[in-house]
Structure formats: C-alpha cells, structure tokens
Amino acid sequence: MTEVVTTKQDERESLSMAYSIPERRSTADIIFAQLRDEIMSLDILPGAKLSESEVAAKFGVSRQPVREALNLLSSEDLVTIQPQKATRVRKFSMARIDTARFVRRAVEVEVIKFACKNWSDLYRPGLERCMSAQDRAVATHDTQGFHVLDEEFHALLADVAQTPFAFARIKENKAYVDRICVLSLKNTDEMAVLVDDHRAIFEHITAQDAAGAEHVLRAHLARIEKTIEAVRLSNAEYFDA
Amino acid sequence: MTEVVTTKQDERESLSMAYSIPERRSTADIIFAQLRDEIMSLDILPGAKLSESEVAAKFGVSRQPVREALNLLSSEDLVTIQPQKATRVRKFSMARIDTARFVRRAVEVEVIKFACKNWSDLYRPGLERCMSAQDRAVATHDTQGFHVLDEEFHALLADVAQTPFAFARIKENKAYVDRICVLSLKNTDEMAVLVDDHRAIFEHITAQDAAGAEHVLRAHLARIEKTIEAVRLSNAEYFDA
DNA sequence: TTCGCCATACTACCATACAAGTTAGAGGCG
DNA sequence: CGCCTCTAACTTGTATGGTAGTATGGCGAA
Structure with a gap:
C-alpha cells in the first residue's frame, strides 16, 4: 500500500472526519492527534502543564515532534506557549x-x-x-x-x-x-x-x-x-x- | 538572531483587537510572518517549492525554526508538505x-x-x-x-x-x-x-x-x-x- | 530505440546537544 | 526576623548530524 503517501493536510482533514484514520503518520501527527483528543475530552484539564520533556518521555520520543504537535495545538488556541516558561492547556474563555x-x-x-x-x-x-x-x-x-x-x-x-x-x-x-x-x-x-x-x-x-x-x-x-x-x-x- | 526587538509586524499585531496572547516573537515566528506575507502578496507564487534548507539559508538560520514556520503555514492550508518529497505553496482551490x-x-x-x-x-x-x-x-x-x-x-x-x-x-x-x-x-x-x-x-x-x-x-x-x-x-x- | 533497474542526490523527519530565559528557593546580611 | 541576592533547576528556543523515504538520471539489456 503505497497509497498512504498523504500530505499533512489530508491527515488532519481526515481527523476532523472522525472516520478512517490513516495508519502511517508522522510521530508529530500522532502526538498531535492524541493530545488533541485528551484535551477535547478533558482527560487533560484546562490549566494543566504540558512540558515538552514530559510529553516526550511519556511517548518515548524526542522533544522535536512533541514541540511540533504543541505548536499546532497552539495555532488552534488549545494551548498557550509561554516562551522559556511553560506550555499550558488553555482555559475556557x-x-x-x-x-x-x-x-x-x-x-x-x-x-x-x-x-x-x-x-x-x-x-x-x-x-x-x-x-x-x-x-x-x-x-x-x-x-x-x-x-x-x-x-x-x-x-x-x-x-x-x-x-x-x-x-x-x-x-x-x-x-x-x-x-x-x-x-x-x-x-x-x-x-x-x-x-x-x-x-x-x-x-x-x-x-x-x-x-x-x-x-x-x-x-x-x-x-x-x-x-x-x-x-x-x-x-x-x-x-x- | 537572538536580539529580536521590534519589527514592522508589531504595529499590525496591535491593530488586531484579539485576545491578550503573550507575544512570542521567536525566529520561527518571524520567518512564519515573512513567508506568510510573501505568499499572501504572491511574491512567492502558488506551486513554488519551499525547501527547508533553502529558506534556512536565505534567512541565515538553521532548519528547525523554518520547519516550524512551514508547519504553521501548513495548518493554514497555505502550503502542502509532502513528506520526504517537497513543500510547496498551495495552489488556489x-x-x-x-x-x-x-x-x-x-x-x-x-x-x-x-x-x-x-x-x-x-x-x-x-x-x-x-x-x-x-x-x-x-x-x-x-x-x-x-x-x-x-x-x-x-x-x-x-x-x-x-x-x-x-x-x-x-x-x-x-x-x-x-x-x-x-x-x-x-x-x-x-x-x-x-x-x-x-x-x-x-x-x-x-x-x-x-x-x-x-x-x-x-x-x-x-x-x-x-x-x-x-x-x-x-x-x-x-x-x- | 525503449524499457527496466540501480545508484545518487535530494527531501522531510527525528534525535541530540547547546543556548538563553524564567522561576523558586536557599542562604547570607541588615 | 525579614529582606535581598544569587544560584540552581527548570522551561522553551535553536543548531546540527544522521536516517529513511522519494524522485531522477544514467546505464545496461531486450
């Protein structure tokens, strides 16, 4: 199945469709989807700290893909990134x-x-x-x-x-x-x-x-x-x- | 590249009455804003290739901040990232x-x-x-x-x-x-x-x-x-x- | 000539190391 | 005792090397 060569946009689109989640995704995409789910379902509560290192350790990967995932979450206003301080799940506004x-x-x-x-x-x-x-x-x-x-x-x-x-x-x-x-x-x-x-x-x-x-x-x-x-x-x- | 104080983007940010997001103006943000402007103004044409290395060289920084900028542009559907192939400015749809x-x-x-x-x-x-x-x-x-x-x-x-x-x-x-x-x-x-x-x-x-x-x-x-x-x-x- | 294979040069992706800023707390001083 | 200061341990940001996947061009065979 070489057809799994989809672009990032396609992956995220398919996420919003909630059906047919492709298997082969980048580490960053997987972490993004996982964190997003946990935030949306309130498994991770608003105000909780999301340290790059901790999340990386939890997933067993390096900080880089985690960092990219957090950047995307930030662009959706689900987390706030405070430089050199902390990244937190955004509270309801x-x-x-x-x-x-x-x-x-x-x-x-x-x-x-x-x-x-x-x-x-x-x-x-x-x-x-x-x-x-x-x-x-x-x-x-x-x-x-x-x-x-x-x-x-x-x-x-x-x-x-x-x-x-x-x-x-x-x-x-x-x-x-x-x-x-x-x-x-x-x-x-x-x-x-x-x-x-x-x-x-x-x-x-x-x-x-x-x-x-x-x-x-x-x-x-x-x-x-x-x-x-x-x-x-x-x-x-x-x-x- | 560490001493980023003020750019022309600051005033435009202040125009938007949006929420009080703490402004983090990192290298990645600058590159994001710059590329976004060039794409929006069609200085960079749809279909053009945006290689991490080339952009990094152009700005005189490493590939990492460029990568993050491209990821954000991808989340806005302005570019398509084809893994291991290329990153291109998205055409009009x-x-x-x-x-x-x-x-x-x-x-x-x-x-x-x-x-x-x-x-x-x-x-x-x-x-x-x-x-x-x-x-x-x-x-x-x-x-x-x-x-x-x-x-x-x-x-x-x-x-x-x-x-x-x-x-x-x-x-x-x-x-x-x-x-x-x-x-x-x-x-x-x-x-x-x-x-x-x-x-x-x-x-x-x-x-x-x-x-x-x-x-x-x-x-x-x-x-x-x-x-x-x-x-x-x-x-x-x-x-x- | 034309088709198929393979080496090579590219790409984005990930891991690691280092840099720079922030915060909290220990400890010295008034 | 209280306040100030400085250090140490966090945090995110950046740089760089290496890896895996993809396309391309050349070479050989049919």
Missing part, C-alpha cells in the same frame, strides 16, 4: 465560546436557507432514520450515542444544502462548545427537547419554510446557553478571568 | 474559495443584523470618515489605500454590532479571497461601486433596516465573483484541478 457560537449559528442559519431551497424527498429517509435513532438513544439514556447522532443530523442538513464544506466549520465551532459540555451531565429530558427541535426543523425544511426553520434553529442553538452558564458557575477554575 | 466566501458571507450577514439592532449615532462619525477617505482613495486611484479602508469599514461594522471577535473570522476568510484578487487589476470604476455599496449599507443600518442592509451586503459580496472567474481563466496555472 467566554470570548472564545461566544465567537464559536456566533460563527456556528451564522453558518448554520445560512446552511438552513440553502437546505430549504434545495430540498428534495431524496433526503427524507436519511433524516427520518437519524431522528428515529435519536428517539432510541433518548429512550435508552445513551448520551454518548445521542451526541454522535446529533452531529450526524446537522451534517445531513449540510448535505441537503449541498454545502458539506460548511459543515466542517460548523463542526469546528461545535467541538469547542461540546468540550465544555462534557462537564455537564445531560439528562434525558433535555435530549428529548433537542429531538423535538430536530423534528421541527425537519418539518420546516420539507415545507421549504426558511423563516420558520431559521427561527427554530436559533432557539435550538440557544438552548446550550444555560448549560454553559451552569458549568461556568460550577467549574470556575477552568475559565479565564 | 475553488472549494476553498467557495468555503471562505460562504463563511464570510454568513458571518457578516449576522454581524449586519446585530449592527442594525445596536445602532447608535456614536458610530456615525467613524463610518462617515472612513467612507470619505474611500472617496479620496478612489479619486486618487489609490488601490492600496482603498483596500485598507475597505477592511476598516467592515471592521467598523463589527464594532457597531459589538462583535469584534467575529471580524477576526471575516478577516481570515476575506484574506484568502483577497490573495487571488492581487492578480486582478482593480480599476477605479469598480472601486466606486463598492463605495456606493458601503454607503447604502450604512444608510440601511442607520435606519435600522436589517433586511435592506442584508440585501445590499449580499450583492456587495457577490461582486467579487466575476473577478475570481476572470482570474481563474487568465491564471489557470495557479489553480488546482
């Missing part, structure tokens, strides 16, 4: 959160409009199957599975809109907010409300009612707010001043 | 262009809505001064200056909307498209049309007419399309298949 939510909302509102315009019954089975699966996830209290299905639903919307590229941006900003919500225990009632939202959005799109779909979507995306606020109060130590 | 335009439009439409909602006459002098300066730039055929003022105008809109953070995203995506338009000679007539758009947007915002402002903004952002198409035909060698 309300400004960053607001930006992420703002951009995500803006992009997805635009996506919804295209989805209404391009609606075809060809997309109906996929969306209905996804929502049914969400019902089952709620019934079985499968928060993990629901999270995956929720993301799939929004990906399907982007498919309908024929703007799959835009979903990458939605996902980016969604991921940052989701990282915070790991700290919050979602109960089944809240999940059920989200499924209702999905159904309402679906109905408006099938009716090609852009204004209605937008209205529900905005309310849908606003629901996360009280969760964020709760986490901010209960876990203030993970937030920037 | 229509998919990437469409994504950038889509996101920019989505975000700025949202910004405009907030601007209408939050309008106050306090913002009037700044915007009027900016538009007057644009008139002068058109009159003196100062395309360079117009470009700066155009960006300032859209930044001011974000100020009105009280979403300065969102402008960072607008600027990111705007920059990618602007890079292409370097290849196109803007004539004064086109610039005058853009100023008219700005005035129309301004009027709608002062009247707090969100729908009207959005309509003009969409038309405004669509004007670039024919420029892109022209460049794509006249400079096909800089585009990906």
